[in-house]
Amino acid sequence: MEPQVAKGVKKFLIATAVGVIVFLGALVLHLSGLFEIAELKTLDFRFQQYANPRAASPDIVLVAIDEASLETFGRWPWPRDRHGFIVQYLKQAGARAIVFDVLFLEPDEASEEFDAAFAEAAATAGNVFLPYQLQTEPSEPPPVSLMPKLTLMTTPGSSIPDLHQKYRGLKLPLPSLAQAARALGFINLTADVDGTNRRIPLLAQISTFPQPVMHLTTSVARHVTGSTSPPTIEGHAFSVPPVVIPLTKEGDMLLNWHGALSRKVYPAYSAGAVLKAYTELQGGQTSSLDPALFRDKIVFIAGTAAGTYDLRVTPLEAATPGVLIHMTGLDNILTGHFMRQAPYWVFLTATLVLCLAIAWSFMLLRQQILKFLVMPALAITYYGLVVHAFKSHGLWLELALPESALAVTFAMAASVEYLTEGRQRRQIRAAFDKYMAPEVVDEIMRHPEIKLGGEKKELSILFSDIAGFTTISERLRPEELVELLNEYLSIMTDIIRRQRGNVNKYLGDGIMAIFGAPLGEPTHASLACYAALESQEALVTLRTDWKARGLPEIAARVGINTGDVVVGNMGSQARLEYTVMGDNVNLASRLEGANKFYDTPILIGPRTYELTQTDVEAREIDRIRVKGKLEPVVVYELLARKGRLDPVRHQLVEAYAQGLHSYKSRDFERAHRDFEAALKIDPLDGPSKVYLRRSEEFLAAPPAADWDGVYELHSK
Numbered sequence: 001m002e003p004q005v006a007k008g009v010k011k012f013l014i015a016t017a018v019g020v021i022v023f024l025g026a027l028v029l030h031l032s033g034l035f036e037i038a039e040l041k042t043l044d045f046r047f048q049q050y051a052n053p054r055a056a057s058p059d060i061v062l063v064a065i066d067e068a069s070l071e072t073f074g075r076w077p078w079p080r081d082r083h084g085f086i087v088q089y090l091k092q093a094g095a096r097a098i099v100f101d102v103l104f105l106e107p108d109e110a111s112e113e114f115d116a117a118f119a120e121a122a123a124t125a126g127n128v129f130l131p132y133q134l135q136t137e138p139s140e141p142p143p144v145s146l147m148p149k150l151t152l153m154t155t156p157g158s159s160i161p162d163l164h165q166k167y168r169g170l171k172l173p174l175p176s177l178a179q180a181a182r183a184l185g186f187i188n189l190t191a192d193v194d195g196t197n198r199r200i201p202l203l204a205q206i207s208t209f210p211q212p213v214m215h216l217t218t219s220v221a222r223h224v225t226g227s228t229s230p231p232t233i234e235g236h237a238f239s240v241p242p243v244v245i246p247l248t249k250e251g252d253m254l255l256n257w258h259g260a261l262s263r264k265v266y267p268a269y270s271a272g273a274v275l276k277a278y279t280e281l282q283g284g285q286t287s288s289l290d291p292a293l294f295r296d297k298i299v300f301i302a303g304t305a306a307g308t309y310d311l312r313v314t315p316l317e318a319a320t321p322g323v324l325i326h327m328t329g330l331d332n333i334l335t336g337h338f339m340r341q342a343p344y345w346v347f348l349t350a351t352l353v354l355c356l357a358i359a360w361s362f363m364l365l366r367q368q369i370l371k372f373l374v375m376p377a378l379a380i381t382y383y384g385l386v387v388h389a390f391k392s393h394g395l396w397l398e399l400a401l402p403e404s405a406l407a408v409t410f411a412m413a414a415s416v417e418y419l420t421e422g423r424q425r426r427q428i429r430a431a432f433d434k435y436m437a438p439e440v441v442d443e444i445m446r447h448p449e450i451k452l453g454g455e456k457k458e459l460s461i462l463f464s465d466i467a468g469f470t471t472i473s474e475r476l477r478p479e480e481l482v483e484l485l486n487e488y489l490s491i492m493t494d495i496i497r498r499q500r501g502n503v504n505k506y507l508g509d510g511i512m513a514i515f516g517a518p519l520g521e522p523t524h525a526s527l528a529c530y531a532a533l534e535s536q537e538a539l540v541t542l543r544t545d546w547k548a549r550g551l552p553e554i555a556a557r558v559g560i561n562t563g564d565v566v567v568g569n570m571g572s573q574a575r576l577e578y579t580v581m582g583d584n585v586n587l588a589s590r591l592e593g594a595n596k597f598y599d600t601p602i603l604i605g606p607r608t609y610e611l612t613q614t615d616v617e618a619r620e621i622d623r624i625r626v627k628g629k630l631e632p633v634v635v636y637e638l639l640a641r642k643g644r645l646d647p648v649r650h651q652l653v654e655a656y657a658q659g660l661h662s663y664k665s666r667d668f669e670r671a672h673r674d675f676e677a678a679l680k681i682d683p684l685d686g687p688s689k690v691y692l693r694r695s696e697e698f699l700a701a702p703p704a705a706d707w708d709g710v711y712e713l714h715s716k
Helices: 003-032 036-050 067-073 080-093 112-125 144-150 175-180 216-224 271-282 323-335 344-364 368-393 400-419 421-433 438-446 469-475 478-498 524-548 583-598 606-612 647-664 668-681 686-700
Strands: 060-065 097-100 128-135 169-171 183-186 203-206 232-234 237-240 243-246 268-270 298-303 455-466 502-507 510-515 556-571 576-581 602-604 616-625 633-641 710-712
Touching (some): 003 344, 003 400, 060 323, 067 271, 080 097, 097 216, 112 128, 183 216, 243 323, 268 271, 298 323, 344 400, 368 400, 455 469, 455 524, 469 478, 478 510, 478 524, 524 556, 524 616, 556 583, 556 606, 583 602, 583 616, 583 633, 602 606, 606 616, 606 633, 668 686
Parallel strands (some): 097 128, 097 298, 616 710
Antiparallel strands (some): 128 169, 232 237, 556 576, 602 633, 616 633
16 A cells, blocks of 8 residues: 555544544433533524514413503402403404413402402403413322313324423412313423423323323414314424324423514503403493404413413523413424424534544645634534524434534644654654745645655755855864854754755855755745855945954855755654655755865855746856766856846956957967956956966867866766
């Protein structure tokens, strides 16, 4: 198997292991229930953000016993006949159902006649529903005549769910009121573990009853739907034909909230206004409250004034009249807008997919920016899916644990990569940081696809060495020599790094640098030349400073060659070094040494000259055959950046070029004159001195007829 392929497979397996481990941890946490409250709070957040009041049924209204009602008709509790007046008014207005969320467990404190009047009004209306309470203490069995109003007579074979709470008794309304009601329903509620009410127990089991009893919401829904078929319970579905209600495993109905009562999600009218309207109608006056507001409506009557109702915590408000819970439950049943909890396998699948997706993407993607974009992208995508399921399908997908698992997987994948891939990356950075420009190192780290193994590439190699270093070292104390050398090498290294070069190694007083690797640089030859020129300019300033400090005035020679080399990590299993090898590397080293024969500061090879003609000024020096090579090469002296050659130097180059042309043409006499002219312009010009001496020699002893102008360099 190819090394890269094997590495990819290994990373895939590690990423898969990370994803599976986090998934299994999430599964354990889910089964332990530790995330239950957090998940419930995310569900509350969805209701708070996305509840749609426009989806609420317009057929459900509230008659509220509010502060204004109490101010007008006296303190609570009211005489029962006033409830009868409200019933009479609503019946005359055409209300479809009148539902009290007020308990009438004790006789009226003022007069039993008021109870009788209320019972008569309820019996006459025929659509009044009254609440009662379940209790854990045993109670007297209710009259047989009330059982149809209390219990749910299901079809044979219905499987009663394992209700989460068993009751042993109940507190019914006054017998006269219970008999007068169309049906009865309990109003007990079961809060979740955090004390918030999010569900309704549509059914409950009393230990002495053969059939379950109905919640007030169930009782009203059963009669309002007009179903003639008996209800059925199958698994987690409660059918009140034609409506099928999804149930939780505890037998409850999750509420799909449409809004808070304080935000008028359901129309609300003051009970005092209803009583006033009733009085007006009885007196033959025009009603101040239009009876049409209640036609065909299901009217809930409940207290909203302080002290008249139980405060309940709901997802929408911390203090909510309990009647909103019953109204919302009935609304869900009548409209079919249910909230369903997604099956357990959906949670498992979603969590596993998220864990694997983030682990795979983080550990397998090469681009760093993509690694860190994937997590928010996945988190936002899953959140969008959760919201869509919630708003469009009434589906409760778990959010807290899958998103947490996503974050944990990301952190774990990052840690694993840091300990494995990161270690290798840190080693690479450590190897290059000291020798290359920071931006080059950063780019290398951003592009791990750069091949760091051995490969053949065209690069530019620069060798630099201090002229006469042995003599200099003999003049200085060791500590002075080290200080001077470190100062020189530091400045030269900074120049090379600035030109995006890689200082490959220090060779005592020398430097070997690579341009074009490990990060590809199309202009590597020009960058190497710029570095060489800048180093010579820097030395001019440094020599002035060194002279003032009583230190030797260092000069340096540079050789640059461009060509195909083998570049990569080389060495043994115990120690590797990123370097280059090949004949073109050796030629660069030979060119650095050849400077002393021509008294030049910078020599470059033929390929370097070819690639940099538009960027630098250079002149041909010689056609030489270096030690260890059979083929001669033409070498050039690097003079300046393009267009920056001073006029005097330009004259020298022209005079030198004429002499070189004469020399190659075997006109050694003319060549002698040309080089003398060049030396008059610059008496210190090394190449002109070399050719002047050769011309004199060839005038005395002409070369053979097959002379090709090649000069042999027998030493480095």
